[in-house]
Amino acid sequence: MCNSRTAESSIKGYSFQFDATIKALLETPHPNLPIEIEGIEDFDIHSEDGIEAVQCKYYEGTDLTRSRFREIIEPMLVDFSKRAVPIKYHVYGFFKTVDDLYLVNPTSFRSEVLCYYRLEEYTDKKKKRVFYNLATDLNLSENKIADFTALVKFTMTSCYAEHKQVVKNMLAANLCCTPAEVDAHHYPNAQSIIFEIACLPDSDKRNITKEFLLAKLRNTSNTIYSFLHLRTVGEAEFCQKTKRRHFTHTNISPDARFFILDCACSCDISSIKCVLHLIKDKWSSHRKIKMPEKERYAPFVFLRNLDESKCVTIQRELFSEGVNFVDGYPFRNSEFTIHSLMTPQTKDNQISLRFIPDMARLNEALNNTKHRNIIYDFYHSRPLEQFRNVEINSIPITCMEMVTQII
Numbered sequence: 001m002c003n004s005r006t007a008e009s010s011i012k013g014y015s016f017q018f019d020a021t022i023k024a025l026l027e028t029p030h031p032n033l034p035i036e037i038e039g040i041e042d043f044d045i046h047s048e049d050g051i052e053a054v055q056c057k058y059y060e061g062t063d064l065t066r067s068r069f070r071e072i073i074e075p076m077l078v079d080f081s082k083r084a085v086p087i088k089y090h091v092y093g094f095f096k097t098v099d100d101l102y103l104v105n106p107t108s109f110r111s112e113v114l115c116y117y118r119l120e121e122y123t124d125k126k127k128k129r130v131f132y133n134l135a136t137d138l139n140l141s142e143n144k145i146a147d148f149t150a151l152v153k154f155t156m157t158s159c160y161a162e163h164k165q166v167v168k169n170m171l172a173a174n175l176c177c178t179p180a181e182v183d184a185h186h187y188p189n190a191q192s193i194i195f196e197i198a199c200l201p202d203s204d205k206r207n208i209t210k211e212f213l214l215a216k217l218r219n220t221s222n223t224i225y226s227f228l229h230l231r232t233v234g235e236a237e238f239c240q241k242t243k244r245r246h247f248t249h250t251n252i253s254p255d256a257r258f259f260i261l262d263c264a265c266s267c268d269i270s271s272i273k274c275v276l277h278l279i280k281d282k283w284s285s286h287r288k289i290k291m292p293e294k295e296r297y298a299p300f301v302f303l304r305n306l307d308e309s310k311c312v313t314i315q316r317e318l319f320s321e322g323v324n325f326v327d328g329y330p331f332r333n334s335e336f337t338i339h340s341l342m343t344p345q346t347k348d349n350q351i352s353l354r355f356i357p358d359m360a361r362l363n364e365a366l367n368n369t370k371h372r373n374i375i376y377d378f379y380h381s382r383p384l385e386q387f388r389n390v391e392i393n394s395i396p397i398t399c400m401e402m403v404t405q406i407i
């Protein structure tokens with residue numbers, strides 16, 4: 001049976017670690033430099049000065065003795081001994097009390113922290129004290145120990161509740177919102193974002209920036225607001241306000257616009273085609289004969305939750321109607337190529353739509369555009385996940401006719 005106190009301590013420890021990660025993200029002066037979650041330590045801060053590996057510990061009922069500190073920093077010391085280029089280390093936590101850790105005195109650090117005795121069995125039911133020295137085991141000289149202690153930082157934080165409140169206050173300041181909004185939406189969403197990234201098996205994907213975190217939190221808030229606004233004012237007024245907000249431009253810039261249409265709300269081919277004709281007529285420059293090549297634009301379209309057979313039918317009918325489009329497949333039975341999807345629109349080659357077949361190709365397309373990316377996600381039940389460094393506008397719809405009214 002699980003000990004309830006142990007379970008509570010473990011949950012608090014994970015929550016404290018996520019709070020510390022959020023706090024580190026919000027504190028960084030470099031919004032585009034990443035923090036790696038579950039990297040060398042619990043999280044690693046990347047900056048122009050190098051890497052700082054942070055180990056989080058929350059032990060409100062435990063003293064930070066020299067022996068416990070040795071257990072915490074031993075993996076750091078091992079990592080340090082293997083590195084050609086050193087990094088910084090940071091023990092960040094809360095303890096009942098803290099001993100003198102001797103970080104400012106390398107000689108005392110070696111003798112008082114790295115050297116220790118342990119009782120071990122050597123004959124039947126008899127034990128003896130065995131001397132250990134971590135520095136000797138790792139072949140670290142006095143100079144190396146001094147170098148290590150200069151790279152290690154210890155921070156004793158405030159208690160769990162106070163530390164959490166600091167994080168909430170920082171979220172409110174960064175998002176320019178009220179404490180009530182933080183409690184109801186932003187704080188739980190921030191913890192959820194960190195948890196989801198920490199669980200990713202691929203270390204290359206466990207990176208997050210301050211800019212990405214804030215953008216995702218704002219987008220989640222906007223998504224909730226849009227959904228509630230739709231329910232409150234009704235479809236007609238919601239469509240009018242959304243159109244004024246996003247789709248009343250007179251001078252259209254050559255941004256890469258991605259229209260994501262959730263076809264779960266309507267699988268009617270004629271309704272989907274009507275929306276596609278509107279998108280190409282308004283958001284493609286194929287009819288502008290005198291426009292310079294570098295300023296031309298053709299929108300990307302991703303039909304979510306639609307059977308492949310219906311996608312083929314839609315493309316076949318558009319082609320028979322004279323619509324010039326690309327879908328990344330240059331010939332029959334070919335592999336998808338991003339080069340084909342990105343075929344330039346010209347005065348003679350009047351491409352008006354770019355069809356994206358799936359989410360993987362959507363990511364590939366976003367990474368290969370030459371202009372700013374803007375996503376218009378018309379969703380029925382669940383919006384798309386946030387993309388890094390991309391402006392995403394999540395717009396709830398109940399039917400495909402709403403998209404027609406909006407754009």
